[in-house]
Amino acid sequence: MEYTSEKHHSKAKKASWESNEPPFSCEEYKSSILTNLSFYNCEVESDVKKTWVLEYWSAAGKDVSGLDRLHDAQFDQLGVLVRLIHRGFTLQQNHHDYLEKRYKELKESVKRTRSVIPDKVKVKQSSDEKFLDQKSDFCSEIDAELDSIFKNGKRSINIKSLAAGKGISPGACKLVAESYQTQIEELTSVINSDNQDLKAGY
16 A cells, blocks of 8 residues: 555644755665754654654554554654655665564564553553653653763763652653663664664664
């Protein structure tokens, strides 16, 4: 089935970034991929790219049940590739293979998560606004600490002490751990990939 995503287009046409989408040249494929990866990962939120990917896979007849529960960041690179397809550009086979490979990996991840955490527990926890607010604030604190490491050199961070000092609840800590775990899985997937363009884009 051809991917058209009319719903996606109707939303995207109102976005400020759409008028600035970078060009894409098959003759300069690698540099075009890197330019587009950089643009979309800076200008477009992860949840939007996640929607693109799920609509694309659904239009292709794939089972996307459960994938909406995965962390938005896991769809960042996939979303860029899907957006390029939606814009009418022809991707090289290795990028189509990467989309297929990640689909299988993410579906397997959903199966593993379901076997460990009951659905009702996950929904209840995710809907707790207090936990979500604490999680957002604490992630910002951790990111700031990481930025300091990158800028000022190697040192250690005691996450447990940092959480205790900020009064972060155990429930929020669990959400934080899940958030960073999904990012680690995404990074690991890219690192282990044979796709040098994606690695460079990251």
